[in-house]
Amino acid sequence: MFFCAPSQTTYNTKMKSTTKRFKQAACALCSILCLASSALSAQGIEGNIDDVARAILTYFPKVTGKVTATHQNEIEVQIQSGQGLSEGVLLSVFREEEAFHHPVTNVPLGRFEGHVGIIEVIRFEAPRLIAKSIDPLIKIEVGDLVRLPSTKIPVAISTRSKNDHAFLQNELAAALLDTGRFQIDPLSPGTDMNTALNQKNRYYIELTTDRVDGVFSMHLQLQNTATGTQLANLDVMIHQSEQSDLILENLQFKLFEQRQKSNSND
Numbered sequence: 001m002f003f004c005a006p007s008q009t010t011y012n013t014k015m016k017s018t019t020k021r022f023k024q025a026a027c028a029l030c031s032i033l034c035l036a037s038s039a040l041s042a043q044g045i046e047g048n049i050d051d052v053a054r055a056i057l058t059y060f061p062k063v064t065g066k067v068t069a070t071h072q073n074e075i076e077v078q079i080q081s082g083q084g085l086s087e088g089v090l091l092s093v094f095r096e097e098e099a100f101h102h103p104v105t106n107v108p109l110g111r112f113e114g115h116v117g118i119i120e121v122i123r124f125e126a127p128r129l130i131a132k133s134i135d136p137l138i139k140i141e142v143g144d145l146v147r148l149p150s151t152k153i154p155v156a157i158s159t160r161s162k163n164d165h166a167f168l169q170n171e172l173a174a175a176l177l178d179t180g181r182f183q184i185d186p187l188s189p190g191t192d193m194n195t196a197l198n199q200k201n202r203y204y205i206e207l208t209t210d211r212v213d214g215v216f217s218m219h220l221q222l223q224n225t226a227t228g229t230q231l232a233n234l235d236v237m238i239h240q241s242e243q244s245d246l247i248l249e250n251l252q253f254k255l256f257e258q259r260q261k262s263n264s265n266d
Helices: 008-043 049-057 166-178 193-198 245-265
Strands: 045-047 063-071 074-081 090-101 108-125 128-134 145-148 153-159 182-186 203-212 215-224 230-238
Touching: 045 049, 049 166, 049 215, 049 230, 063 090, 074 108, 153 166, 153 193, 166 182, 166 203, 166 215, 193 203
Parallel strands: 045 230, 153 182, 153 203
Antiparallel strands: 063 074, 063 145, 074 128, 090 108, 090 145, 108 128, 203 215, 215 230
């Protein structure tokens, strides 16, 4: 019996076919994962407070890009790095200016950048996004640089009313600070988004909390303060163990409430 090795042409054809099927399967898998992620966001998530903070963090990936077209108030941006932008995210626009040099060697080190304005993501279709201009300092032009800065993002956080569990707000604020990505401004219960804007916060988180059969739940809304566009609308079932800091915080809060009632009765 003789074995005939496949020709190079046959081998290349089979490899191309296999590669094509692999790409198709990968695309199908990505689509399934995206749908699952969307369903999860719609139905809610379960986890501890750190999980909630990490979920919020995913809305703010570090992104760089360049303006490739402008159509009246719409801006088209080609993304150069970063993925996963959501509708409502605010991006900063800069323009390269004159070069700066080393003071001794006079070697060029880069260019100064002038702040042009802020844009809000309308839709994202990697590697391109469409945004709208929000109160630009000067007209945005093709070639301007776009990014979500790596500096800390100012976020205000408040509960909807005094009846909500304030310790959940405190726990979430601390968890967001621990990510190193946010500058947190805790607000009094019932504070509206305009106050958050006036205090120069770019985003506003409003919490509504509940407790049923010893289990805490949280409804969270995340909006930008420039237009009020909603980035996230999550229902969260909070998990905790007997050793959890959340339990300790809750007990401390109950004791505080009891002291307040006792003092009012006196």
